[in-house]
Structure formats: structure tokens, C-alpha cells
Amino acid sequence: VSFRHKLLASFLGLLCAVLAVSLWAVQRLETRRAERELETGLEMTRAGFEDLLAAHDRELASALKLLSGDFAFKQAVATRDPATVLSAALNHRARMGADLLLVAGDDGALLADTRRPKAGRGKAPAFVKAALEGKAASGIFVLDGAAYQLAAVSVNAPDPIGAVAAGFLIDDKVAASLKRLTRAEVSFLVDGVVAGSTLGTDGRASLAGHAPSLSGAPRRLTLGGARWLAAASTTRAPVTAVVLRSWDEALGPLRAMQSRLLAVGALGLAAAFLVGLFIAKGLTASLETLARAAAAVGEGRYDVDPRIPGTDEIARLGRAFAEMAKGLLEREKIRSILHKSVSKEIAESLVSQGKIELGGEEKEVTVLFSDIRSFTSISESLAPKELVAQLNDYFTGMARAIDAHHGVIDKYIGDAVMALFGAPLSRPDDAANALRAALAMGEALDRLNGERAAKGLPAWHFGVGINTGPVVAGTLGSEQRWSYTVIGDAVNAASRLESATKELGARIVVSARTKQLAGAGFRWKPLGRINVKGKSESLEVFELLGLERGQTPS
């Protein structure tokens, strides 16, 4: 799995998680809110039902009180003539706007029933008889399967001569009026039978089955494919008022909010996908560029420049990488030139400084000069090409000896070699190294002469001068063309010692200072003092004969 895919996946995963959590939170909050709202609504409808019944109770009570006190009505009741009583009852039922009026005689016989004008006389319902005995008689009663809210009072003249009851039918109309007021579906159940309802046929049929479980706290139920929150009022036995509020309707805002959230979420996801893709692409492209550049550097190609636009961390990394490659390239260039033109030590020293700076430092250095004797006549006797070939053989041996003893070849001057011990790097045994190098050079020349003799060539001889003293060591020249060298009286003195070898008849001439610094381990022959150009004082010199017994050459 690539970095790009990981980045993209985590990006989108996070967004999905945020979306899911917000959906869940909204669902939870909205559902609770809807439930509370529905419960409040159900309570309102329940209270509305109670209020309606209470209002009807009062209405019936006052209407009946007036009716029972009506003298003409009393007279009519007193006649006990069914036709007259019924006629009066119908008249008063219309006046009251009631659905039902019943009149009973003081013997409990039913004198009139406005529902059944032609029916014969029978017994009045029990609650009407209760009214005859002066008992409060009101409530909900079931007459022939229909539920009525009824009230009954006695007709006094002045003692009871009968009773009159009036009432309202609890039916679909009542349910509808409650629904208008409270926006809830209302049903009235009497003994498990729906007496009135705002529901359709299916709802009514399934409601009856649910009725027993509805008392108590509001609960959810499904009727006719719709979900409801239902509550029941059982305070008016035998009627149970079942109040339903649509759960789906209450959750409408939630559904709308959810779909909106989902749409916004989908858009967000798409946008995040594109942005993520773009960022990941940019990032990984930059990383790939860097990786390619790094691989190129690994292969030694330093001319890379991973250009990454922008100012962010990756862009800075790109620029730093380019700088690094540039630095590496520069050093490599320096190193490659230096290694060929100057000694390894000088080259490394310069490279470690990072750049070539003209100028130098003052330090004590041992300087060695060697020179082939009678080179002028040798060069005249040889063809230039042959001369160069023989010189190169000679120089190879000399350079090896100097190198072996940590010396640095400063330059070749014709047949002469100038070597430094202690520059650019100082060592504690620079002087001794120089002496050993000189001895090694002598041995190398002896070996060369053996080879030359085998080839029938004449032997060469050389002189070596060694001196130690303070010099200025550094790069000298212009920025385009320069060389590392040392300048100072000690250098001139060393050259003078080399020149003096011929007249002194010695192979290796060393100054007292060098001898002193080199310490024990060498065999010497004092040569007295010689004058040096530009120096008022003469210089004490010694011939280096070799190593003391027991000393190893290197």
C-alpha cells in the first residue's frame, strides 16, 4: 500500500467517522426531542378529552337543572302520558342540543326515550333510578353498544315525581373535534369495541387488539403500517380514550436533517477525496523526486536539482537536498583536481575546509629539498622524451619514499623535489619522519641505480637538504590558479643546505634544529657551520649517516 493510499484512506476514514458520529448524535437528539414533543401532545389531547367531558358534564348539569325546574315539563311528566312526555322530551332534547333524553317516572318506569320514540315502556337504566333517589348521576354509560356521556336529575314537584337524563354520544364526531384541537388521532373504546375514532377502518380494527396494553406510560405501536406513539386515558370508565400521534410525522424533521447531512457529507467526502488526492499526489511526487535525486547522488551524479515548488517542509527539504548535492559536487571537483595536482594530505585538508581560501598560517615545518647532481649534463646527453621517462622513474621512487613517511610533495622544480613534513598537518615526529624519508630516498636511489646499471645506464647521485623552522603555509596564487606551498627563511635555508651537499661532500645535510627535533635514533657526522644567504648568523649542520643500530627504517 503506497503512502498516497494510506494518506487518502486515513483522510476519508476520519471524515466518515465524523459524519457517522454527527448522524448518530443528531438521530439521538432528534428522536428524544420528537418523543418529548409527542408525549406533550398526547398529554394535551388527554387533558383536552378530560376538559371536554368536564365541560359537557357542566353543560348537562345546568341544562338538566333548568329543565327539571320547568313547570310545564313537570306538568308533562306528572301526566305520565307517554306521548306527551316523549313529545316534551324531544322538544327539550332539541333545545339542549343533546343526543339523547330519557324520562322516567318516580316508579323507575321509562316514560320516554328520544332514541326510540315508538318503543313501549320499559325499565329506566339504573343511573336514572339513582337520580330518583337524589344521588348524583353522571358519567359515561353504554346504551345498546353506543357510549353516551350522560347526566340525570330528579324532577321535583316538589318531591321527586320522576327523573330526566340527557347526554351526548361519544362517537366519531367527538373524536374528530378533539383531533381538530390537538392534531392527534383519537379513538374511544368501550369494552374493547371502538365507539368513535378518527382512524380508518384498518386502524380501528387493529386498535381494538392493542387496547389492553395501552394504559400507563405512552408507548410505540404500529397500526395500519404507520408508527405511532400511543397513550390512553382510562379515567372515564368504561370508555378508554386512545390518543395517537404519528411517530413518522414527528420524525419528519429528523429525516430531512439526516438526508441533508448525508448530502453534505457526501459532498464533503468527494471534496476531501479530491483535495486528499491532490495533496497526496503533490507530496508523494515531491518525495519521489527527492528519492530519484538521492539515488542519482548515490550513483555519483551530483548535478541533480530536485526542484519542489512552494515553501513547505518538503520544498525546504528539496532545496536543502539541492544545496547538499551542490556541496558534494564542489568537493568532489576539488578533490578530483587536488588529488592529481597536490598531495593527498593537502587535498584532504583543503576539502575538509569546504572551500579553497587564499592565505595561510604560520607554523613550524620541516622542509626537504633533493636535487640530482650534475643534472644539466645529464639532460644535455639525453633526448627530452628519454629524460622525462628516466626522471619519472626517479620521481616515482622519491614520491613513494616521501609518502611512506607522511611527507607531502610541495612541488617538482625541474629535477628537484620539495617536500614538507608538518604542513598542512602537523605531527609530533615530523622532523624524524623527514630524516627517515631522506634515508628511504637514498635507498630508493640506490635501487634505481642498480636497475639503471642493469640497463647500461650511468648512476645518478643526489643531495638532500633538511631544515626545520617557522614558515607560512597555505594556498598561494589567484583563485583560478593556485598552489599549496610554504614560504619563509626556513625554506630558503633548506634549499641552501641541499646546495651545500656537493661542497660538503655529504649526501644528506640536516640543520641542527631538525636534528634536535628528531631526537635520538640517528647517526650523525658534524659538518661545522655554513653561511646561509640573507642570514647574518651561520647555520650548524650535520650529515645524516643512517639509523642507529636497532632502529627500523620506518
Added chain:
Amino acid sequence: MQAMRLVAAALLCLNASVAAAGTLTATVLDQKGKPVEGAVVLVLEAKGKFKAPKKPAVMDQVGKKFVPHVLPVLVGTKVDFPNQDDIHHHVYSFSKTKRFDLPLYKGKPAEPVVMDSTGVVKLGCNIHDWMHGHIVVLPHPYFAVTGADGKASIEGVPAGKHRVGVWSNRRKEDPAESAQEAAVPKKGAAELRFSLKFGPVHGQEPPKGVGGRY
């Protein structure tokens, strides 16, 4: 009450020639042993023909009350309903015994009402629901109404054994159910004591604390 005694005395005079007669006194007490006022003590069976008095009995309306509250009369007696108040009354009865209706009037109505059959006539006033009175129409004159002390005295009762009962608007039972036998002497008095169960006193007080229902 005074009027009642006068009626009884008059009846006594009427029958004095028929047979030797004594007095029957009774005390009516309720279930708590307290004297009951306004109960009618009556002889249950009496033989003979009795002629109603010419003078009408009187059921006054005083202070929006029927006075007396209970008025026993011999069948055929005329009853006057004089209105002593300075407002109108509308006296009526829907009782089977006597149905009548005296539409709003002041003073004394022109005609008395004849109680021409026996039974109880419940009186009401159409414009004062709380007013109620009772006229007990009896076939003989052997009756009396108890006073505040629960005592009633029937004079001129033929000597001999009689069944005596009590009627009260506070009792639903037929007077026969409270019957006691009394041996009335030729001279002197027989005494009875009724201890009966009565319903609550049903007075004629206008309702109080009406209104404030809004």
C-alpha cells in the same frame, strides 16, 4: 296546631252522641329517642260515615313556607291557601290524590280546593322550589299532629280496641307498618309510644351558597 285541636274538638262534638269516646294520646320518637314534630298519628280503621266540616282548613304561606308543614284533613274538606307574603306564590300539586294549580296570586284565592279523595297531596310552589307542604287526606277524623314535644292527642275516639299508626313525610313506609293496638277507654285516655325510624328533617329553607360556579 291550635286550629288542629279545634277541628278535633269539633269532630268530637259531632260523634259524641254515637258512642262513648275516650282520648288517645301518643308520643312519637325517632331512632335516637328524640321527639318528632309534624308526624300524623292516626287510627287506621274507623267505621262510619263522617261529614267534612264546612269551614275550610287553612294552609298558609308565611315567609315563603307552607304553614303548617303537614296538614291532615278529613276527606271532602276544603282547604284555603291564603298567601300572607307580599310576593306572589304559585301553589300546585301533581299528586294523584289531588291535582291542582293556583297560578301566581297574592292574598287569598277566590275558591278553596276541595280534598275529595284520600291520600297525600304534596304541595309545591312553582317559583320557590324549596317550599313544600303535605296535606294528608284521611277517611275519618281520628288523627292528630305531633307538636314539638312529639306528642299528639286524639279526642273523641270511640272506646274499644284500635290499630293506630304514624304517617310522616320523613317515612316512606305505610302507616300500617308502624301499627300499634290501643284500647281506648270509655272515659279517660289510652297512651301510645312510637319509636320509629325517620329520615332526615326536610325543611323549607332556601338554598344557600348558590353561584360561584364559573
